[in-house]
Amino acid sequence: MASPFEGPVQSLVDELGRLPGIGPKSAQRIAFYLLKAAPEDANRLARAVVEAKERVSWCRRCFNFAEGELCVYCRDDRRDYALLCVVEEPRDIVAVERTQEYRGRYHVLLGAISPIEGIGPEQLKIRELLARVNDEGVKEVILATNPNIEGEATAMYLARLLKPLGLRVTRIASGLPVGGDLEYADEVTLGRALEGRREVDA
Numbered sequence: 001m002a003s004p005f006e007g008p009v010q011s012l013v014d015e016l017g018r019l020p021g022i023g024p025k026s027a028q029r030i031a032f033y034l035l036k037a038a039p040e041d042a043n044r045l046a047r048a049v050v051e052a053k054e055r056v057s058w059c060r061r062c063f064n065f066a067e068g069e070l071c072v073y074c075r076d077d078r079r080d081y082a083l084l085c086v087v088e089e090p091r092d093i094v095a096v097e098r099t100q101e102y103r104g105r106y107h108v109l110l111g112a113i114s115p116i117e118g119i120g121p122e123q124l125k126i127r128e129l130l131a132r133v134n135d136e137g138v139k140e141v142i143l144a145t146n147p148n149i150e151g152e153a154t155a156m157y158l159a160r161l162l163k164p165l166g167l168r169v170t171r172i173a174s175g176l177p178v179g180g181d182l183e184y185a186d187e188v189t190l191g192r193a194l195e196g197r198r199e200v201d202a
Contacts, residue, residue: 009035061132063108063125064090073106080104082139086129086158088112088146096144104142107132112150113157121157129158133165140168147174147192 005013009031017027034042058064059071066074073079073093083104087093093106109124132138141162145151155171162169175193176185185193 058110059108062106063110063128064093064106078103081136083142084132084136084138084140085142085144087144088151088154092144092146105136109145109154112145112154114150114153124154126158126161130161133162133167138167140170143169143171 004010012031012034013024013027016022016030017024019027022030034045055067056065057067059066059074060069061074062071064071064073066072080103083102084107085096085102085104086107086109087096088109088111090108093108096102096106107125107129109126109129111119111124113119113121113124133141141158143155143158145154145158159169159171173192173196175189175196176182182190
């Protein structure tokens with residue numbers, strides 16, 4: 001079937017369609033927006049993409065995004081070296097930081113164990129995690145992988161590796177969202193909420 005648009009337009013739609021979460025219609029809408037935008041706006045976006053690809057790499061310590069050798073969290077000497085939060089992706093750090101409850105360091109696995117997708121432990125930054133635990137005086141590892149099948153499998157695998165090292169290994173609690181109704185909670189979520197219950201201060 002012939003492409004509905006001229007060469008460069010179809011190429012732009014195709015490339016936008018390869019982005020996660022962008023379907024064919026969204027790709028067309030974004031492409032048309034960019035084509036109608038002022039040249040300086042489109043050029044600014046293009047420059048931002050090129051500059052990010054040229055200047056941003058992985059932090060050599062935690063595998064977060066970094067401009068230079070270390071990311072902003074690894075460069076911050078005020079953060080607690082003894083506390084290490086393990087997440088799947090750099091975007092998860094943003095979510096944890098938004099809570100303003102955590103002042104330790106991070107380690108990004110760059111994925112989760114998923115046999116269906118052919119991702120095993122050797123494809124993740126697990127060897128590097130174990131090296132950090134040994135070298136950096138870590139006392140507690142918080143497993144903050146996603147509460148899905150892959151995230152749970154990854155957390156269980158890491159717990160089996162870390163527990164024999166004499167560390168405190170904890171898992172983030174998962175349960176009911178604030179503002180949610182019990183009747184709409186699935187049994188797994190409600191079960192987790194019951195397991196993670198705490199004393200109520202009167």
